[in-house]
Amino acid sequence: MSSFEAGAAEPREGLVTLAHVIYALHAFSAVTGIIGAATIVGAFLTGWPSIIAVILNYAKRADVRGTYLETHFSWQIRTFWYALLWVMIGIAVAVTIVGIPISLMIFVAISLWILYRIVRGWLALLERKPMDIPQ
Numbered sequence: 001m002s003s004f005e006a007g008a009a010e011p012r013e014g015l016v017t018l019a020h021v022i023y024a025l026h027a028f029s030a031v032t033g034i035i036g037a038a039t040i041v042g043a044f045l046t047g048w049p050s051i052i053a054v055i056l057n058y059a060k061r062a063d064v065r066g067t068y069l070e071t072h073f074s075w076q077i078r079t080f081w082y083a084l085l086w087v088m089i090g091i092a093v094a095v096t097i098v099g100i101p102i103s104l105m106i107f108v109a110i111s112l113w114i115l116y117r118i119v120r121g122w123l124a125l126l127e128r129k130p131m132d133i134p135q
Helices: 013-035 040-046 048-064 069-093 099-126
Strands: none
Touching (some): 013 040, 013 069, 040 048, 040 069
16 A cells, blocks of 8 residues: 555646656557567667656656655656666677577566556556555
8 A cells, every 4th residue: 555545635637647648658659669660668768759758757756746646757767767777787688699588588578567567557547546666
């Protein structure tokens, strides 16, 4: 149970809409990776929709403080930065021929993880529930 469930401030409706737009931008990047020539993780990390989404997260973070949206913004930001971290690890592992299959497995796992995070977060937002994020 999150501390935002009881006694938290209710966010402005415009900020709820913004959170939906940010999830949509991330989802658009991921779908671009699925149907396009890019990979899910590549499109998620380098596509303009996700980059705009992360910028919006940081720009509006103070506005959502103290509401359940704060957890969604943290969830979205962490998804982006942890995906980038795992891509760097995957690239480092791929330096050797032996590491290439491991690297490919890392990239597939990151892609599935990104999709999971977008879907799980967006569903919770639709229900106006906070994300469970360890402090």
